[in-house]
Structure formats: C-alpha cells, structure tokens
Amino acid sequence: MLITGAELADGRVRDVRVRDGTIVAVEEGLDPVAGERVVDGRGRHLLPGAIDVHVHFREPGGSHKETWETGSRSAAAGGVTTVVDQPNTSPPTVDGDAFDRKAELTAASHVDYGINGGVTPEWDPDALFDRPLFALGEVFLADSTGEMGIDADLFAEAVEAAAARDVPVTVHAEDATLFDESALDGDLGGVGTAANADAWSAYRTAAAEAAAVERALEVGEDADGRIHVAHTSTPEGIDAVAAAADGGASVTCEVTPHHLFLSRENAGRLGTFGRMNPPLRSEERRAGVFERLRDGDVDVVATDHAPHAVDEKRTGLADAPSGVPGVETMYPLLLESVRAGELSLERVRDVVAANPASIFGLDRKGRIAEGADADLVLVDLTSPREIEAGALHSRCGWTPFEGSRGVFPEMTVVRGEPAYERDPITGAEEFGEPAGRNVRER
Numbered sequence: 371m372l373i374t375g376a377e378l379a380d381g382r383v384r385d386v387r388v389r390d391g392t393i394v395a396v397e398e399g400l401d402p403v404a405g406e407r408v409v410d411g412r413g414r415h416l417l418p419g420a421i422d423v424h425v426h427f428r429e430p431g432g433s434h435k436e437t438w439e440t441g442s443r444s445a446a447a448g449g450v451t452t453v454v455d456q457p458n459t460s461p462p463t464v465d466g467d468a469f470d471r472k473a474e475l476t477a478a479s480h481v482d483y484g485i486n487g488g489v490t491p492e493w494d495p496d497a498l499f500d501r502p503l504f505a506l507g508e509v510f511l512a513d514s515t516g517e518m519g520i521d522a523d524l525f526a527e528a529v530e531a532a533a534a535r536d537v538p539v540t541v542h543a544e545d546a547t548l549f550d551e552s553a554l555d556g557d558l559g560g561v562g563t564a565a566n567a568d569a570w571s572a573y574r575t576a577a578a579e580a581a582a583v584e585r586a587l588e589v590g591e592d593a594d595g596r597i598h599v600a601h602t603s604t605p606e607g608i609d610a611v612a613a614a615a616d617g618g619a620s621v622t623c624e625v626t627p628h629h630l631f632l633s634r635e636n637a638g639r640l641g642t643f644g645r646m647n648p649p650l651r652s653e654e655r656r657a658g659v660f661e662r663l664r665d666g667d668v669d670v671v672a673t674d675h676a677p678h679a680v681d682e683k684r685t686g687l688a689d690a691p692s693g694v695p696g697v698e699t700m701y702p703l704l705l706e707s708v709r710a711g712e713l714s715l716e717r718v719r720d721v722v723a724a725n726p727a728s729i730f731g732l733d734r735k736g737r738i739a740e741g742a743d744a745d746l747v748l749v750d751l752t753s754p755r756e757i758e759a760g761a762l763h764s765r766c767g768w769t770p771f772e773g774s775r776g777v778f779p780e781m782t783v784v785r786g787e788p789a790y791e792r793d794p795i796t797g798a799e800e801f802g803e804p805a806g807r808n809v810r811e812r
C-alpha cells in the first residue's frame with residue numbers, strides 16, 4: 371500500500387509506503403510499484419493509530435454489553451488500532467485460566483490488543499506474569515464495576531510483584547473512606563432528574579481521588595515501581611502525578627474523553643447514563659483537566675470504554691451500573707478540538723499514540739516512521755460529523771456524546787491491512803477481517 375501526499379501531524383507532507391505490515395518508507399515523490407494499492411491522501415492527515423490503554427470489552431461474561439468483535443469494530447471505526455482490555459470481566463482476569471480464556475476470545479478482534487491482569491485476594495501472580503500480560507491493572511483501590519476493590523496491603527504486594535518484573539501498574543485511584551454517603555440520602559428528585567444524576571458526583575468526591583492518587587504514588591515510590599494512574603478526573607490528581615514525575619518518580623497519568631468534554635452541567639441531559647467512576651466533575655475542574663491536556667501535564671488520553679446495556683442504565687441511580695462507552699469517539703472528539711484550534715495535532719498524536727507506546731514499551735507502535743508497524747488513520751480535518759449512537763458500532767447502542775461533533779476516520783489500517791474504510795462519497799463502510807494480535811506475543 372502507498373498512501374500519497376497526506377500531511378503528518380508535524381506538518382510534513384509525505385508519501386508513506388507499507389509492506390508486510392510495516393512502514394518501509396516516509397518520503398516525498400514515491401512512485402507506485404506494480405500491483406500496489408494507492409490511497410490518495412491529498413488534502414487529508416495521516417496519523418498513527420490510537421493505542422487505547424483502557425477498554426472494557428466485557429468478554430467473557432458480559433457479551434450482551436459488548437463483545438471482542440463489536441468493541442474492536444467500534445475501535446477501528448474510531449481510529450484506535452490497539453486496545454488494552456481491563457480485568458473486571460467474569461471471571462476476572464486474575465489467574466492463568468482466566469487469562470487464557472480471554473486470549474481465545476480475542477481471535478475476533480479487528481485491532482491489536484493487550485490483556486491486563488487484575489488483582490484480587492485470589493490472584494495468581496506467577497501464572498499471570500508467566501503469560502504475555504500487557505500490564506497489571508486496572509488495580510481497583512475502591513469498588514467499581516466488578517467489585518474488585520482491594521486493601522492497602524494487597525495493593526502494596528501487587529506493586530512490589532510488578533516492580534520486580536518492571537511491569538507498570540494501572541491504578542483506579544479512589545478512596546472509598548472519603549466518599550460522601552450523605553449525598554445519596556434523602557430526596558434525589560427521582561430517576562431522570564438533574565439532581566438525581568448529579569448525586570453520584572457529590573458522592574464520589576474529588577478529595578477521594580486526590581487521596582488515593584497520593585497513596586498510589588507513595589506505594590509506587592516505596593517499591594520503586596511504575597505507576598500509571600487511570601482516568602484521572604481532577605486537576606488535583608493530575609498535578610500530584612506531574613509533581614511526582616518532576617521529582618523523578620516513574621509515574622504517568624491518563625484522562626478520559628468524558629472528563630475532558632463533559633461535566634456536572636451535563637448531568638440533567640445524561641441522567642444515569644452519566645454515572646461513571648470517577649464521576650463527572652464541576653465545569654471548573656473539567657476546564658482545568660482540559661488545560662492540563664493542552665499544556666502537557668496529561669500523559670495519555672484513554673477511553674475507559676465501559677459499555678452497559680440501555681435497560682441496565684435506565685434503572686435508578688442506586689442500581690444503574692457505572693461506565694460509559696467511548697472507544698469510537700475519542701480520536702474524533704480530540705480532532706474536533708484540533709479543528710476548533712483548542713489543541714495542536716502533535717499534542718493529540720502524543721497523548722493517544724506516542725506516549726502510550728513509550729510508557730508501555732510498545733517499540734513498534736505509536737509513530738509514523740520507517741520500521742514501525744503500519745497502524746495508521748487517515749482523516750479529513752475539514753469534515754466533522756455529528757456524533758449519533760445509531761452510526762456507532764458498539765453493541766451498547768448509546769453514547770454520552772450524542773449531538774457533539776467529531777472528525778471520524780476515512781480509513782484505519784492495522785499492520786498494513788485496512789481494518790475500517792469509509793467511502794467519503796457514498797458514506798458506505800467496510801471492515802476488514804479480524805486481524806488482532808497480542809502486542810506482547812512477539
């Protein structure tokens with residue numbers, strides 16, 4: 371495949387040649403060779419495929435919410451070429467058998483993947499570390515979907531075990547002792563009202579995140595381990611990680627599209643569909659998180675793609691499961707911010723591709739350069755579309771970003787094979803055969 375005349379994130383206009391799944395040339399004036407497919411990239415941008423280090427594809431155990439096939443289809447259509455699946459499936463990915471079972475299901479994946487190992491009192495670290503594990507995580511410091519919250523001692527033990535093998539630990543940082551139980555008492559205004567939806571944000575406080583981030587950083591430092599804080603939802607959490615990193619610690623943080631683009635002001639519209647952990651924050655905190663993305667303290671944007679069925683989300687606040695889908699809309703929303711002049715394209719490239727690749731040691735991924743895997747996304751920054759659930763591919767069938775604008779891929783390529791293509795003229799879509807490969811297999 372030869373992609374001609376596309377602009378790269380740094381402004382260079384280049385032809386990119388792909389052979390046997392690898393980028394073999396990034397040059398000007400390349401001529402097609404016999405039999406080579408030529409893709410006209412003129413007027414478009416060519417970007418590295420996103421590496422989404424935080425998804426919940428729900429299998430095994432939750433196939434009515436999402437499957438490896440539907441989740442990875444959604445990823446490909448959103449320009450995500452590698453996903454990392456989290457362990458709160460059923461059974462949880464905490465031992466060798468559970469890991470192997472999940473690994474079999476990934477045969478349906480349209481994109482490359484990593485499988486994380488989880489930590490519960492029953493976990494089997496030797497069996498997990500023996501396998502092509504992506505990383506530990508998310509390790510839950512408080513209960514979330516799957517009730518995998520663990521205590522301080524087990525957390526320290528897990529971080530030490532990972533540090534001994536130089537494996538990073540992705541942490542869900544909330545401290546349940548600092549949740550405000552009173553926020554869930556009394557009259558919550560009934561299902562579907564703004565007061566009802568907003569109670570979740572009042573309950574799972576910003577202070578609970580800050581305290582847990584501090585604890586994770588301390589434990590990481592004591593063990594000389596590598597800590598990656600998942601879905602950091604507050605400026606305070608991001609600043610704590612940045613300060614520790616400045617002090618020389620091996621720590622990074624991730625933020626989600628929902629904490630960047632939604633706030634408690636959207637609670638009325640979203641109702642229980644806006645319930646997730648950590649919860650939506652004030653508009654002021656949301657703006658602070660976005661500022662830190664723009665200015666450099668945020669290392670990674672990852673989706674925490676956490677699909678639940680519509681009828682599950684429609685129950686009352688107390689019963690609705692936490693989590694929102696997002697794997698297909700992350701790159702589009704960020705690219706729309708680029709189009710609007712709010713973020714630079716290089717910054718977006720770094721947080722979705724280059725940084726996750728370097729933090730998690732994916733040497734062949736996250737960049738457009740000779741010798742790298744040909745994981746590529748072609749986009750037309752002049753053509754945003756309105757986000758509609760009906761046009762997305764997740765099995766869950768809804769999105770918290772309904773009605774927002776996004777710049778969606780024209781084409782997504784995984785190791786040289788088209789995983790998704792949209793005909794810009796007819797709008798018709800095509801998906802390639804499942805091609806996913808464990809990024810730790812090599």
Ligand SMILES: NC(=O)N[C@@H](CC(=O)O)C(=O)O
Pocket residue numbers: 426458508514515542645646647648674676677692693694
């Ligand atoms: N974020 C969520 O609210 N839910 C996630 C679990 C998690 O990431 O905490 C899920 O798996 O549903």
Ligand SMILES: [Zn+2]
Pocket residue numbers: 508514542600601647648
């Ligand atoms: Zn989490």
Ligand SMILES: [Zn+2]
Pocket residue numbers: 424426456508674676
């Ligand atoms: Zn998660």
